[in-house]
Amino acid sequence: MSDLTRRKFIGQTALAALAAGTFQAPFIRTARAGEPGPNDKIRLGLIGCGGMGQGDLKCFFGNPEIDCAVICDVDDAQLAKGLEICDDKRGKKPDTVKDFRRVLDRKDVDVVLIATPDHWHALPMVMAAQAGKDIYVEKPLAKTIDEGRAMLEASRKYNRVVQMGSQWRSAPHIIEAAEIIRSGKLGKVSLARAWAFLDWLPTIGHVADGPVPPGVDYNMWLGPAPERAFNQNRFHFNFRWFWDYAGGLMTDWGVHLLNMASMGLPPENPKSVSACGGKFIFDDDSETPDSLVTVYEFPSCQLIWEHRAGLNNGLNNRSWGVEWHGTEGNIILNDAGWELVTEPKKANIPSQKKKSQGDPRAAHVRNFLDCCKSRQQPVLNLEVGHRVSSLAHLGNIAYRTGHKIVWDSVAEKVVDDHQADKLVSVKYRKPWHLPGMRRA
Ligand SMILES: NC(=O)c1ccc[n+]([C@@H]2O[C@H](COP(=O)([O-])OP(=O)(O)OC[C@H]3O[C@@H](n4cnc5c(N)ncnc54)[C@H](O)[C@@H]3O)[C@@H](O)[C@H]2O)c1
Numbered sequence: 001m002s003d004l005t006r007r008k009f010i011g012q013t014a015l016a017a018l019a020a021g022t023f024q025a026p027f028i029r030t031a032r033a034g035e036p037g038p039n040d041k042i043r044l045g046l047i048g049c050g051g052m053g054q055g056d057l058k059c060f061f062g063n064p065e066i067d068c069a070v071i072c073d074v075d076d077a078q079l080a081k082g083l084e085i086c087d088d089k090r091g092k093k094p095d096t097v098k099d100f101r102r103v104l105d106r107k108d109v110d111v112v113l114i115a116t117p118d119h120w121h122a123l124p125m126v127m128a129a130q131a132g133k134d135i136y137v138e139k140p141l142a143k144t145i146d147e148g149r150a151m152l153e154a155s156r157k158y159n160r161v162v163q164m165g166s167q168w169r170s171a172p173h174i175i176e177a178a179e180i181i182r183s184g185k186l187g188k189v190s191l192a193r194a195w196a197f198l199d200w201l202p203t204i205g206h207v208a209d210g211p212v213p214p215g216v217d218y219n220m221w222l223g224p225a226p227e228r229a230f231n232q233n234r235f236h237f238n239f240r241w242f243w244d245y246a247g248g249l250m251t252d253w254g255v256h257l258l259n260m261a262s263m264g265l266p267p268e269n270p271k272s273v274s275a276c277g278g279k280f281i282f283d284d285d286s287e288t289p290d291s292l293v294t295v296y297e298f299p300s301c302q303l304i305w306e307h308r309a310g311l312n313n314g315l316n317n318r319s320w321g322v323e324w325h326g327t328e329g330n331i332i333l334n335d336a337g338w339e340l341v342t343e344p345k346k347a348n349i350p351s352q353k354k355k356s357q358g359d360p361r362a363a364h365v366r367n368f369l370d371c372c373k374s375r376q377q378p379v380l381n382l383e384v385g386h387r388v389s390s391l392a393h394l395g396n397i398a399y400r401t402g403h404k405i406v407w408d409s410v411a412e413k414v415v416d417d418h419q420a421d422k423l424v425s426v427k428y429r430k431p432w433h434l435p436g437m438r439r440a
Contacts, residue, residue: 036110036373041065045109045133047100047124048116049073049082050236052138056115056165057082059365060136061089066369069108070095075236076215098217100124104131111372114138115165117239118246119225119426122147122434125162129154130435134161134372136365139259140251141382141389145412146425148389150436152382163368163378164385166259170367171360174260177331177338181264185349186326186342192265194257195306196249196320203282203310204241207233224428233285241286247396248288249307250275253320254392259380260333261303261322262388269409270296270303270391275398281310294395305395397423 036042042065046057049071060066071082071094079096087093100116103109104127112128114121114137122142128135135155141148141164155162168174181189209229212218218230225244239245240252277292294305321334329342329349337355344351364380371378390412397420398405406415414421425439 036065040373041067042369042372043108043110044068044113045070045072045103045106045111046082046113046115047072047103048114048120048138049078050115052165053078053113053115054081054085055361056113056136056138056365057085058089059361060113060369061085062362063366063369068094070097070103070106072097072100072103074098074217074220075213077213078236098220101127104128104133109133111136111369117221118143118251119239119244120223122151122437123224123432125151126154126435129158129160129162132158132160134368136163136165136368137385139164139166139385139389140247140255140392141385143246144424144426145386145390145393146437146439147434148382148386148393149412149438150434152386153436155382161368161371161375161377162382162385163364163371164380164382164389165364166256166380166385166388167359167361167364168256168260169263169360169380169384170364171356172363173337173354173356174263174333174360176354177333177340178260178263180340180349181324181326181331185328186324186331186340187328189265189324189326190301191304191325192261192301192322193304193306193325194254194261194320194322196253196257197307198249198253198309198319200319201309203284204233204238204286205284207231207285222429224426224432224434226429231285238286241288243287243400246288247393248286248292249290249309250288250292250294250305250395250399251389251392253307254294254305254395255389257320257322258303258305258391259384259388261324262391264322264324264331265298265303266300267387268298268300269387270298270394270407272297272404272406273391273394273398274404275395276402277399281308288396289399292395292399294398296391296394303391393424 044066046053068086073079083093112133112135114124121137125135125137209231212230234242241248273296275294277289279290281290290309292307296303323332331338331340339353340351342351368378394405401420403417403420405420408415
């Protein structure tokens with residue numbers, strides 16, 4: 001077969017598979033012209049230069065091959081902070097823009113780092129994938145499950161290397177604990193519990209609507225979210241307590257902790273989810289619950305999520321953690337490390353303790369950059385990112401409806417519950433439209 005005939009044959013086979021709906025683009029491939037080779041510089045475009053964007057930028061600069069070509073934010077004050085970081089770390093200032101599409105147009109951007117509020121993760125990510133960029137996108141993957149699905153499909157379709165920024169996936173002590181559990185040494189693990197008790201989180205109080213601060217493109221900040229007057233309480237950082245933009249602590253901290261918990265559990269999807277909670281602590285403008293308990297029923301085990309916000313003078317021993325309970329022992333893990341407690345007569349492993357090695361963000365970013373070069377998928381690729389983010393979203397859907405959610409994980413649909421199923425997706429404000437979103 002000549003080269004041309006072979007290519008034609010492969011093309012025809014792929015087309016036939018496409019028509020039959022059986023075609024799967026290969027997820028992993030080798031670097032192509034224009035993508036960073038092992039010794040090349042990686043040129044960054046940052047979208048969203050707030051608290052996390054600035055932290056991530058510093059972390060990326062910890063790697064010698066990183067240069068920053070452009071920073072995008074809708075707020076001049078945030079752009080100025082990003083420029084200061086670049087000047088400090090590299091002795092030069094990148095370009096600044098307020099429209100993220102101007103980042104994606106650029107040929108001198110290899111990697112896009114997205115650290116916008118949750119309602120602004122999906123569209124820049126999908127468009128960055130279309131533009132052939134690799135992407136580091138902050139957690140939770142998106143504001144809804146449907147957006148997460150569109151992001152996963154885009155990463156596959158355009159063969160992009162994508163890491164979700166839930167850095168604990170790269171923490172050596174958590175990886176080690178998860179390996180012990182998955183090796184079967186705890187026996188049958190039938191229950192896991194994850195929690196975040198944030199006794200440092202203050203109330204946001206009540207703030208009236210007000211004028212848009214100078215230097216802010218508020219319409220662009222709202223983007224696909226519903227139009228409304230400007231309110232400082234819904235803006236930087238505090239957006240996370242409002243349903244139009246995010247999902248409260250269930251998705252903010254829940255994604256991190258459910259991510260850790262699932263590292264030690266079988267890769268199953270939940271059959272049902274129920275939740276109860278409310279605003280028991282804060283009397284303020286926030287909409288999301290300050291207290292929540294969510295119960296996930298998996299085919300082979302149960303997972304419980306608990307969160308509570310509000311000052312209690314640091315009475316909680318540890319602010320967050322995960323515990324896995326097996327027939328032959330338990331592991332309790334928190335920010336300090338983990339402890340394995342076994343039944344001396346039964347267990348095939350001794351009790352032991354391990355200290356945490358500190359903030360895993362540098363390792364998580366390094367894993368992503370290595371993958372940009374090797375064209376492998378990172379540890380928190382979108383298969384995993386979509387799965388753990390969906391768990392958190394389902395908790396919020398159960399809470400918001402007050403219903404026990406029966407989840408069809410193949411169709412990604414709530415069974416026989418139209419009200420709950422509507423929350424699996426989100427309607428975008430015009431003219432914004434997310435390519436690939438099923439229930440747009
Ligand atoms: N991995 C972690 O541990 C971690 C920690 C904190 C936050 N986060 C995530 O990072 C994201 C940002 O959170 P944050 O606390 O930094 O919020 P923030 O409000 O401090 O920062 C968000 C920034 O995005 C900018 N922005 C909004 N719309 C934009 C647009 N269309 N184009 C460009 N910029 C835009 C805002 O002006 C702001 O500067 C959230 O999704 C959050 O969940 C992750």
